[in-house]
Amino acid sequence: MTTMTLVHGDITRQSADVIVNAANSSLLGGGGVDGAIHRRGGPAILEECRRLRAARLGRGLPTGQAVATTAGELDARWVIHTVGAVWSAKEDRSDLLASCYRESLRLADELGARTVAFPAISTGVYRWPMDDAARIAVETVRNTPTAVEEVRFVLFDDRAYEAFARQLD
Numbered sequence: 001m002t003t004m005t006l007v008h009g010d011i012t013r014q015s016a017d018v019i020v021n022a023a024n025s026s027l028l029g030g031g032g033v034d035g036a037i038h039r040r041g042g043p044a045i046l047e048e049c050r051r052l053r054a055a056r057l058g059r060g061l062p063t064g065q066a067v068a069t070t071a072g073e074l075d076a077r078w079v080i081h082t083v084g085a086v087w088s089a090k091e092d093r094s095d096l097l098a099s100c101y102r103e104s105l106r107l108a109d110e111l112g113a114r115t116v117a118f119p120a121i122s123t124g125v126y127r128w129p130m131d132d133a134a135r136i137a138v139e140t141v142r143n144t145p146t147a148v149e150e151v152r153f154v155l156f157d158d159r160a161y162e163a164f165a166r167q168l169d
């Protein structure tokens with residue numbers, strides 16, 4: 001049984017087996033939650049991202065995929081970096097956003113993780129409407145078989161927290 005929980009706050013302050021990063025395909029850092037994770041996690045995370053790029057991700061990590069690295073100085077065992085989908089009004093990209101949650105959980109299972117903290121992927125720079133992103137996140141976790149015991153959504157602001165809370169009601 002997987003329990004979904006909600007926390008209001010900064011994901012870099014969480015203690016969990018896995019902290020998920022809403023990365024971009026370069027894996028070389030960015031703003032938002034990505035910048036915060038690299039700032040607090042220290043240089044070891046970026047070094048491992050660089051090695052992954054050089055070894056097997058020459059063109060970057062595709063949208064909806066996930067890779068794991070060390071968590072550096074974060075209070076976690078791994079960071080899983082996943083590339084959210086940029087919102088499009090013209091094209092339904094929901095399955096790509098759902099894939100971020102599915103692939104992150106699949107990787108967490110491979111690693112033997114029991115607790116996984118997710119941010120609200122794609123709801124910042126990638127402009128996904130919050131309610132729809134929350135629905136996709138919660139439905140996907142609910143419908144993905146996993147041995148992860150706790151999926152914790154860590155929401156940075158009231159708007160995100162309330163959107164996820166409505167989905168869990």
Ligand code: ADP
Nearest residue numbers: 010011022032033036084122123124125126156
């Ligand atoms: P994306 O490019 O996937 O949209 P962003 O990092 O721009 O990623 O935003 C994703 C979400 O993460 C937004 O809702 C943003 O408010 C939130 N966020 C930003 N910093 C943090 C943080 N330190 N902890 C948790 N969530 C954060």
